[in-house]
Amino acid sequence: MKQQTIDRIRRFTTDRDWDQFHSPENLAKSIVIEAAELLECFQWNNEEFDLQHVKEELADVIVYAQDLLDKLGLDADEIVNMKMDQNERKYPVEKAKGSAAKYDEL
Numbered sequence: 001m002k003q004q005t006i007d008r009i010r011r012f013t014t015d016r017d018w019d020q021f022h023s024p025e026n027l028a029k030s031i032v033i034e035a036a037e038l039l040e041c042f043q044w045n046n047e048e049f050d051l052q053h054v055k056e057e058l059a060d061v062i063v064y065a066q067d068l069l070d071k072l073g074l075d076a077d078e079i080v081n082m083k084m085d086q087n088e089r090k091y092p093v094e095k096a097k098g099s100a101a102k103y104d105e106l
Helices: 003-015 024-040 051-072 076-090
Strands: none
Touching: 003 051, 024 051, 051 076
């Protein structure tokens, strides 16, 4: 995410004095709630959905995720690359390509 966007998220929270409500637990709950609302966009039909509504719910998930990153002092690039390293070891291309099997079933 661009630094300008991250700064805007931070400013939004600061300007409203909402950091006091942003415990890691509350932010994790908010991510799950917003992710459920995102899933609801596809509840009855996964081919016909409101793309604008999907974008709004996905944005809510991303904003809360950035808030949680800030609360825990984490860097998105660092933790995503750490997880990708793990995933690449668990799902080597030669075993996982074209397969939906879990890593312990490859």
